Amino acid sequence: MSTLPIDQIKGEKLNGEQRSYLEGFFSGLQNRGIAFGDVMANPAAQPGKPDLSSLIAEERIKHELHGLDSYPRLLEHAAANKAPDKEDLFRFKWHGLFFLTPNKEAFMARLRIPGGQLKTFQLREIARVADELTSGYVQITTRANFQIRLIESKDAPEVVRRIQSVGLHTRGAGADNIRNLTANPTAGVDSHELIDTPPLCHQLGQMILNDRSFYDLPRKFNIAFDGGGLVGTVEDTNDIGLRAVRVMKEETDIKPGIYFRVALGGATGHKTFARDLGVLVKPDEVLKVTSAIVRVYMANGNRGDRKKARLKHLLETWTLDQYLAETEKLLGYQLLRAPLDAAGKSPLEEGRALPAVPHSHIGVFRQKQSGLNYVGVALPVGQITPKQMLRLADLADNYGSGEVRLTVWQNLIILNVPDSMVETLKKALVKMGMHWQQSNLRSGIIACTGNSYCKFAGSNTKGHALELADYLDKRFNLDQPINIHLTGCPNSCAQHYMGDIGLLGAKVKVAGESVEGYHVFVGGGFGKNQAVGRQVFQGVSFESLKPTLEKMLNGYLKHRQPGEGFQTFTNRHELGALQEIFSNEA
Numbered sequence: 001m002s003t004l005p006i007d008q009i010k011g012e013k014l015n016g017e018q019r020s021y022l023e024g025f026f027s028g029l030q031n032r033g034i035a036f037g038d039v040m041a042n043p044a045a046q047p048g049k050p051d052l053s054s055l056i057a058e059e060r061i062k063h064e065l066h067g068l069d070s071y072p073r074l075l076e077h078a079a080a081n082k083a084p085d086k087e088d089l090f091r092f093k094w095h096g097l098f099f100l101t102p103n104k105e106a107f108m109a110r111l112r113i114p115g116g117q118l119k120t121f122q123l124r125e126i127a128r129v130a131d132e133l134t135s136g137y138v139q140i141t142t143r144a145n146f147q148i149r150l151i152e153s154k155d156a157p158e159v160v161r162r163i164q165s166v167g168l169h170t171r172g173a174g175a176d177n178i179r180n181l182t183a184n185p186t187a188g189v190d191s192h193e194l195i196d197t198p199p200l201c202h203q204l205g206q207m208i209l210n211d212r213s214f215y216d217l218p219r220k221f222n223i224a225f226d227g228g229g230l231v232g233t234v235e236d237t238n239d240i241g242l243r244a245v246r247v248m249k250e251e252t253d254i255k256p257g258i259y260f261r262v263a264l265g266g267a268t269g270h271k272t273f274a275r276d277l278g279v280l281v282k283p284d285e286v287l288k289v290t291s292a293i294v295r296v297y298m299a300n301g302n303r304g305d306r307k308k309a310r311l312k313h314l315l316e317t318w319t320l321d322q323y324l325a326e327t328e329k330l331l332g333y334q335l336l337r338a339p340l341d342a343a344g345k346s347p348l349e350e351g352r353a354l355p356a357v358p359h360s361h362i363g364v365f366r367q368k369q370s371g372l373n374y375v376g377v378a379l380p381v382g383q384i385t386p387k388q389m390l391r392l393a394d395l396a397d398n399y400g401s402g403e404v405r406l407t408v409w410q411n412l413i414i415l416n417v418p419d420s421m422v423e424t425l426k427k428a429l430v431k432m433g434m435h436w437q438q439s440n441l442r443s444g445i446i447a448c449t450g451n452s453y454c455k456f457a458g459s460n461t462k463g464h465a466l467e468l469a470d471y472l473d474k475r476f477n478l479d480q481p482i483n484i485h486l487t488g489c490p491n492s493c494a495q496h497y498m499g500d501i502g503l504l505g506a507k508v509k510v511a512g513e514s515v516e517g518y519h520v521f522v523g524g525g526f527g528k529n530q531a532v533g534r535q536v537f538q539g540v541s542f543e544s545l546k547p548t549l550e551k552m553l554n555g556y557l558k559h560r561q562p563g564e565g566f567q568t569f570t571n572r573h574e575l576g577a578l579q580e581i582f583s584n585e586a
Contacts, residue, residue, distance in 0.1 A: 058176070059303050061087050067094025067175060068215055074157055081154040094177065094215060096170025097156055100149070103455050107151040109134075109159050110173040114205035115183035115198040115225075116144030116406030120393040123404060125166045127389035133159050137453075138389065140382035142446065142494060143222070144406040145173075145180040149453055171209065176217045178208055178294065182238075184229035185361070185405035185413050191368035192354055194228035194244040195258050195283060201225050204287055214294065218301030219309035222266070223290065228352065230360045231376075234408055234526045237266045237495060239311045240293055241274045242286060246350040254336050254348060260286050261338075264293070264323065265315040269492030271532045272312045277320055278339040292330040296323060358481035359443035361409045364422055364436060373417045375425060378435040380469065381447040381462045382410030391432050399425040410446055441476065442469050444483035444500070448493040451505070451516075457488025459505030459516040464542055471546045476553055480565045484549075486518070498524040500566040501549065502533045508541045517541040520548065522578065523570040531571065536578050548582070555581040 052060045070091035077084055084092055089099045098108045111126070118126075126146060130138050135150035151159050160170050172178060183201040187193060204223070208214045224235035226243045235241030241263040247256050259280040266274030281289050300318075302309045315323065328334055340346050362376040377392070392412070396404050401416035417425055429436050445468070448454070450461035465486045485499030496502030502524050508517030517540050524533030540548055559581055560569045570578060 056304060056306065058090060058306065061090055062176070062216060065091065066216070067091040068171070068212065071095065071157075077153045078155070078157050081152060083153060090175060092156075093174030094172060095160055096173035097151075097160070098174055100453055100455070103451070103453055104150060106135075106149070107153070107156050107159075108147055108149045108453065109151055109156075109163070109170055110141070110180075111146045111148075111163060112169040112171065112173050112180050112205070113145050113406060114181045115187070115201040116185055116408075116412075117198055117202075118404050118406065120396050120402045120404070122166045122168060123389055123393045123396075125162060126168075127386040127393070129159055129162050130389075131386035133162075136386050138384050138386065139449065140379060140384065140406050140410045140412065141180075142408050142410060142448075143180045144182050144185065144408050146406070147449075169209065172215055174220075176219055177215055178217070178221045178223060181205055181208075181223050181225070182233045182235075182408055183225040184227050184231055184233060185407045186229050186231050186365075186374055186415075187227055189367040189369060189372070189374055189415055190229035190231070191366070192228060192230050194246055197225035197227035197242075197244070200283065200286060204290060207287065207291065213298070217294075217298055218303045219306065221294065221297070221311065225260075228354075230354055230357060230365070231407060231413070232527060234495075234498070235266075236263055236273045236526060236530060237268045237498065238263075238274060239266060239297075240264060240290060241266055242281075242290070245280070245346070246352070247280065247348050248350050249348045251348055254280060254338060258283060259336075262289070262293070264320065265312045267310050267312040268495045268497045268532070269490060270310070270312055271497055273526075273530050273532075275315070275320060276340050276344070277324055278337060279324065279335040280338045281335060288331065289327070289335065292327045293323075295330055296326045300326070358440060359409075359438045361407045361411055361413070362436070362438040362443045364417075364426070367416070369416070371419050372415075373419065373422055375414045375417055375422070375429075375436055376407075376438075377412050377414065377429060378437075378439075378443060379411045380442070381445060381465045383462065388432065388434070395425060395428055399428075409443075438481075439473075440478040440481045441473055441484075444481055445469050445486075446483070446494045446499070447486040448488050450486075450488050454488060456491060457505055458507050459486075459488055459518065459542065461486040461488045461494065461503075461505060464516075464545075468546065468549065472549060472553065475550055476557075478553075480563070482553075482566050483524075485524075496521060496524070497533045498526045498531075499533060500524065500570075501552070503545070506539060508539045510541050515541050515543075518545055520545075520552075522552075523567055525567050529567055531567065534570075534575060536570075536575055536582065551584065552582040555584060 052063050096110045130136055130148045133155045134148050137149045139147045181201045183197040187198045188196045222238040223240045224233040224238040226233045226235040228244045235243055242260045245261055262277040263274035297311050301314050362378050364373055364375050396414050399417050399421040400414045403415050405413045426436050445465050447461040447465035451457040483499045484501045485494045485496045486503045487494035487496040488505040496504050502521035503518040506517055506519055507514045520537040521533035522536050525531045556569050
């Protein structure tokens with residue numbers, strides 16, 4: 001029997017007919033004096049897997065089996081009710097499932113809720129899923145989203161299925177994907193808005209869901225739309241921030257009307273706000289432009305170092321003009337140039353000043369529709385129970401239009417409440433243990449998950465936030481709003497750098513023992529008050545933090561100018577002076 005120089009085609013073993021044909025073919029060549037014995041096989045033509053040895057672990061895992069293709073493994077794990085290994089733990093994040101080891105031997109599911117918009121039937125099903133298949137612990141996140149926790153492996157596929165059954169998703173809610181898209185929670189009802197952004201948000205969400213290529217980014221990616229409403233989206237903290245503006249003056253190809261300004265590279269955990277790209281984008285082009293911006297990042301982001309993989313890091317080596325040029329190559333046309341001046345203003349645009357409403361996500365506000373109101377409901381640090389969710393769905397049906405909106409401030413809003421029903425809704429909220437009244441202290445407290453459920457956190461942020469709120473509320477009646485952000489680790493899910501007071505969790509030594517504590521930052525802000533907080537104290541134990549914040553607020557109230565806000569006060573003092581003011585026992 002002759003020996004063939006090949007034994008497979010495209011990875012498949014030769015069948016009898018193929019072998020017989022090739023044996024005859026090569027035998028004929030040999031009879032003509034043509035031999036192949038000394039010819040080496042072409043390595044490039046050999047079937048087999050590519051060499052992945054040079055890739056970092058996460059990129060290798062994605063190449064070996066894409067996260068979206070890991071669902072059969074999820075089913076296998078569910079059948080055996082077993083925990084995933086390290087590689088599948090990473091892959092399952094593509095299905096919005098995060099295994100909480102070593103804190104808990106169970107999953108957390110993060111949803112995709114574009115614009116934070118929910119119908120009451122969706123809210124009810126999420127509540128039932130949380131009640132029947134999890135611990136019942138639900139959080140509203142700083143991306144206007146829900147997280148539900150402590151899902152056993154055996155129940156994970158059913159959680160995903162039931163979430164999808166009501167038109168929501170978990171796909172791509174974690175790992176190297178575009179996270180939940182945010183938009184103004186009062187879009188469509190806010191008299192101050194320039195454009196209704198949720199339609200764009202939902203269209204982009206569908207583009208992402210239906211294009212597999214968007215599920216292989218170098219790292220996580222955030223996108224926010226801001227249509228100019230009273231309740232903002234902190235779009236300048238996102239990788240792409242799209243902010244609506246009104247152009248009043250005509251110039252060359254720019255006509256009066258509503259456009260979006262584009263800002264890139266926000267990542268406040270890395271002390272960076274998004275920077276304006278210097279262009280104006282028409283609303284009917286914004287999805288195409290956003291897609292191109294993402295694809296430039298996909299092609300050029302750092303895939304060799306996870307710590308330098310965000311868009312922010314690419315923009316440390318590229319200029320904005322370079323990034324814009326690459327974006328325009330994909331688009332095939334040039335965008336409208338409209339750079340901002342040194343003060344961050346454009347001579348073409350309307351100068352807008354929204355009303356100075358403290359914590360505009362809480363309280364009762366008139367809608368642009370006559371006789372209707374929206375009501376911002378306070379949820380302490382975003383925690384909510386299934387029972388409360390079901391009751392809120394009833395209230396939204398009975399007194400509103402059957403819709404709620406989640407906000408990036410970890411609370412929710414009920415829309416379209418008639419004037420005649422406002423007082424009844426207020427009483428119903430108070431009766432169920434919730435609040436509708438804005439508090440200059442409590443309404444501005446934000447906290448990440450903390451070490452109860454997150455392995456990265458150094459402190460119990462949510463528990464500590466509630467204790468601090470109670471402690472300070474008994475001692476102060478502030479006449480100016482203040483934002484206090486508690487985050488458990490440098491990933492800064494609660495964006496401590498942009499708080500008036502930012503608290504970063506840390507382990508602190510007290511009498512030789514390691515206890516939970518915080519580094520303390522002051523002076524952060526966003527939007528027109530954009531600023532990165534400065535560290536004023538380091539390594540303060542939580543028990544010492546209570547009197548420390550008390551001294552800080554006392555010092556502020558004693559030394560401020562009339563009507564001066566906390567951020568303005570702290571930013572006009574050097575750190576040494578602040579430390580002296582905040583440490584004064586008197």
